[in-house]
Amino acid sequence: MSSSHAHDESAEPQKGPKVLAVSPKNPNVRTIQVVRPENADTTFLAATATGLGITIRHFGKNLLLPRKSVEALGQGGAAAHVRFKNDIETIQYPEEKVQYPERYRGLHRLMLRDDGAVRCVACMCCPTVCPAHCITIVPEESSDPSIEKRPAVFEIDELRCVVCGLCVEACPCDAIRMDTAEHAKPVEERWEAVENKASLMGRGIRSTATQGGEGPTWRDKK
Amino acid sequence: MSILYAILDWPGTKWLFLVFGLVMPLASLLTWAERRQSAMMQDRLGPNRANIGPIKLKGILHFIADAVKMIFKEDFIPASVHRGLFALAPILALVPVLVAFSIIPFGPTIYPHSLFDKLDPFALAASDPSMPLGAFADAIRMQMFQVDFGLVFYFAVLTLANYGGTIAGWASYNKWALLGGLRSSSQMMSYEVAMGLSLMGVFLIAGSLEPGWIVGHGASPQMSPANPLNWMWLWQPVALVLFLTASIAETKRAPFDIPEGEPEIIGYFVEYSGIRWGMFFLAEFIEIVFISAVIVTVFLGGYQFPFLDPDGFRVGGYMVQEAGTAISTGGLVFKLPHWAVSSLQFGAFGLKVVLLCWFQLMIRWTLPRFRADQLMNLGWKLLLPLSLANIMITAAIKLLFL
Ligand code: SF4
Numbered sequence: 001m002s003s004s005h006a007h008d009e010s011a012e013p014q015k016g017p018k019v020l021a022v023s024p025k026n027p028n029v030r031t032i033q034v035v036r037p038e039n040a041d042t043t044f045l046a047a048t049a050t051g052l053g054i055t056i057r058h059f060g061k062n063l064l065l066p067r068k069s070v071e072a073l074g075q076g077g078a079a080a081h082v083r084f085k086n087d088i089e090t091i092q093y094p095e096e097k098v099q100y101p102e103r104y105r106g107l108h109r110l111m112l113r114d115d116g117a118v119r120c121v122a123c124m125c126c127p128t129v130c131p132a133h134c135i136t137i138v139p140e141e142s143s144d145p146s147i148e149k150r151p152a153v154f155e156i157d158e159l160r161c162v163v164c165g166l167c168v169e170a171c172p173c174d175a176i177r178m179d180t181a182e183h184a185k186p187v188e189e190r191w192e193a194v195e196n197k198a199s200l201m202g203r204g205i206r207s208t209a210t211q212g213g214e215g216p217t218w219r220d221k222k
Numbered sequence: 223m224s225i226l227y228a229i230l231d232w233p234g235t236k237w238l239f240l241v242f243g244l245v246m247p248l249a250s251l252l253t254w255a256e257r258r259q260s261a262m263m264q265d266r267l268g269p270n271r272a273n274i275g276p277i278k279l280k281g282i283l284h285f286i287a288d289a290v291k292m293i294f295k296e297d298f299i300p301a302s303v304h305r306g307l308f309a310l311a312p313i314l315a316l317v318p319v320l321v322a323f324s325i326i327p328f329g330p331t332i333y334p335h336s337l338f339d340k341l342d343p344f345a346l347a348a349s350d351p352s353m354p355l356g357a358f359a360d361a362i363r364m365q366m367f368q369v370d371f372g373l374v375f376y377f378a379v380l381t382l383a384n385y386g387g388t389i390a391g392w393a394s395y396n397k398w399a400l401l402g403g404l405r406s407s408s409q410m411m412s413y414e415v416a417m418g419l420s421l422m423g424v425f426l427i428a429g430s431l432e433p434g435w436i437v438g439h440g441a442s443p444q445m446s447p448a449n450p451l452n453w454m455w456l457w458q459p460v461a462l463v464l465f466l467t468a469s470i471a472e473t474k475r476a477p478f479d480i481p482e483g484e485p486e487i488i489g490y491f492v493e494y495s496g497i498r499w500g501m502f503f504l505a506e507f508i509e510i511v512f513i514s515a516v517i518v519t520v521f522l523g524g525y526q527f528p529f530l531d532p533d534g535f536r537v538g539g540y541m542v543q544e545a546g547t548a549i550s551t552g553g554l555v556f557k558l559p560h561w562a563v564s565s566l567q568f569g570a571f572g573l574k575v576v577l578l579c580w581f582q583l584m585i586r587w588t589l590p591r592f593r594a595d596q597l598m599n600l601g602w603k604l605l606l607p608l609s610l611a612n613i614m615i616t617a618a619i620k621l622l623f624l
């Protein structure tokens with residue numbers, strides 16, 4: 001603190017506020033004159049009229065013109081400006097839903113194999129990387145001899161999830177995704193926010209990634 | 223029949239009609255309108271969800287939900303408050319405003335026996351006012367107390383409401399509430415002076431303190447009181463701006479809300495909850511309605527509908543003196559029965575009040591809060607000298623030219 005003050009003093013002694021008095025004990029302790037720009041118009045009448053003009057214009061426009069379409073609202077910002085529509089930006093959520101961007105991270109889902117079994121091989125990459133420690137996996141032996149493990153329990157606590165997407169990045173076999181474009185639902189009890197294996201697989205779809213090292217891969221194309 | 227008319231003419235009936243038929247519904251609707259309107263000004267939608275089954279009415283029902291919530295909320299009384307004064311303060315804030323409504327003429331005088339006739343103002347003037355007979359018997363005047371000191375009564379009564387805030391702050395046994403109460407009383411004192419003095423010019427021009435008289439006669443005896451050019455806004459524009467400013471300060475709403483300062487600086491009703499807080503809240507909105515009613519009465523011709531004389535619409539008429547009453551006559555007349563004229567005039571009063579309420583809400587959501595020193599500067603250094611100058615200039619003009 002004091003060093004930076006001293007620096008100011010030595011570098012530009014003339015600049016800055018007008019110094020009225022300097023402490024004899026410490027030259028950095030000074031009384032300075034504060035100049036605040038005074039409002040020239042103390043009646044505030046002109047400013048009030050201008051402000052009322054703006055607010056009345058908005059009020060009238062929003063009262064008289066119809067609301068924008070949900071599509072326009074979803075675009076947001078300057079793109080959402082539509083002629084002959086009002087400026088109201090509110091989206092009345094449960095009734096009106098806007099299209100989410102392609103890479104929006106929604107609720108998790110567990111992808112499925114061709115036969116409908118879970119794709120996850122319980123490699124434990126995602127619970128390891130998860131910064132919120134919200135993925136719980138209990139592995140078990142798989143009945144398919146070509147697959148080593150599968151999750152017996154797969155739970156994600158959506159209340160603790162910070163929606164970082166690292167689990168999706170970490171998965172070696174495209175078994176977990178966040179491309180559902182669904183919100184975490186409002187719940188009344190904490191346990192209701194825990195997604196189990198069945199509900200995660202309920203949102204799942206077949207993955208087109210190859211399974212078990214069979215079939216053509218990018219290596220074969222070389 | 224006469225007894226029925228006498229009951230209708232009884233001040234208590236009028237007060238009940240005015241307060242429960244007009245003021246309370248309007249004030250409760252304003253609590254919804256304020257949130258909706260502020261939302262519309264800020265490109266939002268505002269509360270539009272409250273419903274009874276499928277009936278939504280754009281959220282108007284929110285005021286019912288609010289009232290029910292306030293009544294059933296816990297009424298928490300902190301330890302070591304002064305219980306008597308703590309309970310008295312909200313009542314003191316609410317009751318004076320309701321009492322002050324008694325001087326407002328909220329409609330024309332109704333002659334129930336000639337409801338379907340086209341009124342003849344000359345016959346009306348000729349009938350003995352002390353003992354009217356026949357068509358003009360049992361007149362129902364839409365003003366509770368017609369007293370010579372009308373507007374002074376309003377100043378006197380509304381001053382009591384200011385004790386509400388101060389006492390609430392003191393009785394709460396809370397330093398912040400006390401400071402809020404002090405701010406409240408200092409602001410009220412500063413602005414009451416300007417508020418009273420700004421109306422002096424109007425009194426000089428009208429020659430009366432009685433709001434009914436001001437509405438019934440207008441500024442100049444040469445013009446019909448229904449002519450908008452004869453209303454006080456044209457004759458006392460400075461007084462209108464000063465009075466509007468000072469009275470918005472009296473309602474303690476933004477930009478003059480340093481006594482309350484709901485979100486940041488703690489106000490005098492910080493210790494209040496439930497229905498007691500609701501009474502402060504309601505008093506604020508009733509004050510808005512009251513201020514609108516006073517401005518409409520004094521400056522905007524009260525219940526007068528533009529160019530609508532008691533016998534119908536008239537263009538290009540002139541005034542004659544008949545039995546001590548100024549009567550507008552001549553010109554092009556479109557005659558209307560008494561009931562149509564009266565309902566148009568009731569409607570005009572309601573519409574003007576609603577528009578002024580809208581304007582006050584507009585100001586409240588446009589301007590930021592004044593600093594305490596700006597507030598005092600505005601009150602003492604600007605409004606007070608301007609209102610004094612307004613009195614002097616009005617008096618000089620009246621002396622020299624009128
Ligand atoms: S999104 Fe992030 S926080 Fe949520 S489960 Fe995946 S890794 Fe954990």
Ligand code: SF4
Pocket residue numbers: 119120121122123124125126127137167170171172173174175176
């Ligand atoms: S990273 Fe993929 S395969 Fe591994 S446990 Fe998680 S979901 Fe299963």
